Structures are given as C-alpha cells and as structure tokens.
Amino acid sequence: MITSKKLSTKIWMYSLLIVGVILSIAPFYWMIVGSTHPSGEIFRVPPKLLPGGFLAKNFQTLSESLGIAKIFWNSLFIAIVYTFVSTLISAMAGYAFAKYRFKGKNIFFFVILCSLMIPFQVTLIPLFEMMVAFDWLNTYQAIILPSLAAPFAIYLMRQNMQAVPTSIIEASRVDGAGELKIFFSVILPVTRPALAAVAIFQFMAQWNSLLWPLITLNSKEMFTLPVALSSLIGMARIDYGQLMLGTTLSTIPIMIFFLLLQKHFISGILGGSVKE
Amino acid sequence: MLLSFLSMEVFHQLREVPLVEETEKVVSTAANYRTKTRRNLLTPKTAPYVFIAPAFLLILIFTVYPVISSFILSFQEVRGIEKSFVGLANYTRLIHDPVFYKALLNTFQILIIQVPIMIFVALLIAVGLHSSLIKAKALFRIAYFMPAITALVAASIVFMILLDEHFGLVNYFLSFIGVDKIPWLTSPFWAKVSVILVMTWRWTGYNMVILLAGLQNIPADLYEAASIDGAGKVKQFFMITLPQLKPVFIFTVVMSTIGTLQLFDEPFILTHGGPNSATMTITLYLYETGFKFFDFGYASAIAYVLVLITAIVSWVQMKLVGDTEE
Numbered sequence: 001m002i003t004s005k006k007l008s009t010k011i012w013m014y015s016l017l018i019v020g021v022i023l024s025i026a027p028f029y030w031m032i033v034g035s036t037h038p039s040g041e042i043f044r045v046p047p048k049l050l051p052g053g054f055l056a057k058n059f060q061t062l063s064e065s066l067g068i069a070k071i072f073w074n075s076l077f078i079a080i081v082y083t084f085v086s087t088l089i090s091a092m093a094g095y096a097f098a099k100y101r102f103k104g105k106n107i108f109f110f111v112i113l114c115s116l117m118i119p120f121q122v123t124l125i126p127l128f129e130m131m132v133a134f135d136w137l138n139t140y141q142a143i144i145l146p147s148l149a150a151p152f153a154i155y156l157m158r159q160n161m162q163a164v165p166t167s168i169i170e171a172s173r174v175d176g177a178g179e180l181k182i183f184f185s186v187i188l189p190v191t192r193p194a195l196a197a198v199a200i201f202q203f204m205a206q207w208n209s210l211l212w213p214l215i216t217l218n219s220k221e222m223f224t225l226p227v228a229l230s231s232l233i234g235m236a237r238i239d240y241g242q243l244m245l246g247t248t249l250s251t252i253p254i255m256i257f258f259l260l261l262q263k264h265f266i267s268g269i270l271g272g273s274v275k276e
Numbered sequence: 277m278l279l280s281f282l283s284m285e286v287f288h289q290l291r292e293v294p295l296v297e298e299t300e301k302v303v304s305t306a307a308n309y310r311t312k313t314r315r316n317l318l319t320p321k322t323a324p325y326v327f328i329a330p331a332f333l334l335i336l337i338f339t340v341y342p343v344i345s346s347f348i349l350s351f352q353e354v355r356g357i358e359k360s361f362v363g364l365a366n367y368t369r370l371i372h373d374p375v376f377y378k379a380l381l382n383t384f385q386i387l388i389i390q391v392p393i394m395i396f397v398a399l400l401i402a403v404g405l406h407s408s409l410i411k412a413k414a415l416f417r418i419a420y421f422m423p424a425i426t427a428l429v430a431a432s433i434v435f436m437i438l439l440d441e442h443f444g445l446v447n448y449f450l451s452f453i454g455v456d457k458i459p460w461l462t463s464p465f466w467a468k469v470s471v472i473l474v475m476t477w478r479w480t481g482y483n484m485v486i487l488l489a490g491l492q493n494i495p496a497d498l499y500e501a502a503s504i505d506g507a508g509k510v511k512q513f514f515m516i517t518l519p520q521l522k523p524v525f526i527f528t529v530v531m532s533t534i535g536t537l538q539l540f541d542e543p544f545i546l547t548h549g550g551p552n553s554a555t556m557t558i559t560l561y562l563y564e565t566g567f568k569f570f571d572f573g574y575a576s577a578i579a580y581v582l583v584l585i586t587a588i589v590s591w592v593q594m595k596l597v598g599d600t601e602e
Contacts, residue, residue, distance in 0.1 A: 021419040043443030093331035100324035123342035149334035179323035208427035226429040
C-alpha cells in the first residue's frame, strides 16, 4: 500500500520534472532547427520540427548582411581580454584587501562597497559623454574599460584570499620571494577555483551584454553579437533564417563551454553565491 | 551590481562564515623581512597600493566620477554642448510625465506578477530535485540551468518568433487544445505576459539552483531530531525547511526584484516598449530619453529615480534579513 503510493508520487514527480526540462530545452532545439531553414519555412503551419538544408545559405546571407565573422571575432576578443584583465586586477585588489594592512584600506574598501550598490544605469550618460570626449566610440576599449574593475569580483576575491593561510605567505617571504612573486606563484595557484568562478562570470556578462555596447557602437564592423542581433530586428524585412542562425552562433560557444565546465560554470554564473 | 553584493552575503550565510572577518592574521611586520626583500621594488609596505591601484583608479574614473556627474546633470538642461542649471525642472517634469508613470507602473506590474510565480516554480522544482525519490539530479540541474547561460537578446529573439501571432509555434500548439490565436506581441496586455514569459524561462532555473543549494545546506540532523520527535514530512517542511531556507529565499526574491527594476533587454527586443508603451520600463525609457533624444539632463533624473527605488528595495531587504538573524 505504502510502496504503491510512493511509486505513484515518484511517477508524478518525474513527469512534472521532465515537462519542466522540455520547456527549458525546447527553445534551444527550435533555435538550432530554425537556423537550417529559410525565413519563410520558419513560419510554416504545420511547423517544420526537423533540420532543413538551408544552413549554408543562411550563413552566406548572414555573412553578406553583417560580416558575421568579424562580429564573432569582436565579441570573442572583447570577452577574452576583458575576462583576463578584470580577473587579474580583481585578484590583485582582493589580495591586497585580504592580506595586507595599510593606510586608507578602509576608505578604499568603502568606496568599492558603495559602487557595488549603485545600479550601473546611472553611469551611462556621463560615460557616454566621456567616450565622446576621448573619441572612443566604436572602439574595443570603450566596451572593455568602463566595467573592467568589477566591485563584486574584488569582493569575492577578497573573501577567498582571506581563506588562504597567512603562514604560506610568511614562509615564502622568509625564503626571499618578492611580493609580486608571492602573488603570482603562491597565491594565484591556490585560489584557482575562485579565479575560475570570477572568470566565467565576467566572460558571460561581457559576451551577453547589450545595453552599453548598443550605446557605444554604431558602426557595423565593430558590433558585438548581441548588438548585431538587435540590429537585425530593426530591419524593415526581417530574415528569420539568418536571425536564428545568428542567435545560434551567439549561444553555441557558451553552451559547449557550459557542458564542459558545468560545475565551475554554475558557481561562476551565480557569482560564487552557491557552495558546490 | 547590487545583486552581486547580495550574492556575496548569501555566499557567506551558506558557508557560515561571518561577513566581516577578523584581519588579525594579516602580515604587515615589514621589518622582519626587510633584509630579504631589498632586491625587490615592492616591499610589504608599498605592495598593497600597487595591487589595488589598477582596480581603484578604474573605479574612480568609470564609476565614482560618472555617479557624481550624473547627479549634477540631473539638475541641468543639455543643449548640444551647452549645459545650464535648471534646478528641479527635470524632476518636476518627471512627476508630470505620463510615459514615465507608465514605465514605473509597467515595471511594478511585471515585478509583482513575475517574481512570485518564478520563485514559487523554482522552489517547487528545487524541492522536487532535493527529494530522495529523484535520481539523475545532476542531469536535471544542467537542463534547468541551460536557459540561464543564454544572452537575454538571444532568448528574446527566439521567443519573439515562437510567440508570433499567426505563425508562431506557441499559438500552433495552443490551437490543439482549442485556444484561439493569442496576439502575444501586439496587444498591450499580452505583450506584458510575453515579457513575463521570457523572463520566467530565462531565470527560473537560475533561482532554482540557488534554492536547491540552500536546501542542501540545511543540516540533516535537524530532520533526524524532528523525526524522533514524531514530526511528519509536511510538518518538517514548514517547521524546518522553510525557516532554514529563509535567507536564501529572501536573497532570490531581492535579486530578482532588483533585476526586474533594471529590465531592458527583453522589452527592447520583443516589443520595443510597445504596443502603446505597454512594455516601456524605467531603463528602456532612460535609454530612449538619453540616446534617442539625447536629453541627458532628463535621462539623468530618470537614472536617479532608479537609484532611489533600488535603495528603498535594498533597505527593505536589509530589514528582512536583519529579522531572520534575531
């Protein structure tokens, strides 16, 4: 009696969870299938749910209308440089806040905490004026620099650096290692999980970001993927085949990255808020 | 950015580490090492300044200065390159601006409907996945988390096509159960529903993973003790699970709330704020005012209203979290 009740609960739970999974995954499938059909076929009734043979043609249209290879490169270049530098400087700052005692430390840290609380939308207008003044519109640095020092990343790195035993730092100093050497060859290796989490978070944030690049980029060859996709929608006649392909191209790299590194990825995207 | 700060808070609650740690173990006794480090330019005294310099300078230039500049701008009128002080004119204009009202109202309507539904569904899935009856938890978690990796732009585009009134897949499937064609993106009411749908698809798995981690962090001996005392599963859920989950739960609610206050990508792609401003949001209005009409003073005033609202929400959150610690 009890076991059959348990069994039916189990079946119910599995069915509901699987329905949820289908709802989560189906749009991805539809997106990939859509990129293999011409624009008209995507809106067929009944819909075509199997891949078609129009992928190459869609790619050609997308290359002609947008120069997708350059746009892909822009997104990749910006995200990689941004991720690398911002992870490094937040690790440096986090280390200083965690392991040194110095004058002004509390004031510096207070400024960083304050900048965490402010919605970034407030900075948009003055930043735009600044980019105009520097003549930086349509440049990589306009996208990379303003958000390069991420207060949250500094905060997260500080917490993780605090967990590093001070004795290993002292031991290295006794061995004659300089401060920079200690940071690069002792501290960074032992905080790898935190560095990975911050790096993934920063990469995702930059790869997917729309608002700021939308404001600073207006020439097609400098577009990032999200800006390019939003520009396709603004067109008088939307070619849905190429739109689906562009969307797929912007999603697939992250998807592969995610499936390979999913544990790090989840803690990275959650900003280290979840203990794995 | 506040989201991240809050996430740090929960991070610490989950790890049971106090937010402010003692720094007594910090090494600063430079004298001990002076002899050994003389060939290095950086001493333990100067090193911290070098380490924080890049991050701190960037924050000064690209965050602190713009925040102040934007505040000043909100009292100015900008014409070309000329700026003149107009006192509170931008703010009084805001009070009488019907579109701004609509943006505020829309944002709060979406907030009040979307956040509770999403958190409720996320909690249900988390409780389901936490149950001992379910196997292949890791696989389920990956599948549910997938939407959270996509760009909001990509998600919005796919849904824009799925929700097409005449040829979209959603209306096609609905027709099987006898539902007439729904004007998802062209009626003011359904456009809001569509924005809510996309947000829910994108963020439910994300919140579910946080709640699941919260569930997994509840000590098992609490349940054992309750079982010994004869408390049933349902009673255990209300007496142990919910109270223990409260900090994580509040965190997901506040995070989603602040995210919704800053809503931009979804309405920008799906509906461009339309039809008839039905999906205009605060950030979308800020964007249009600032970068379509280049009305920088007015846009800055909108930005500061957003700061104010966010501050109020965080204050309420601090209060709520404070209560749980008592």
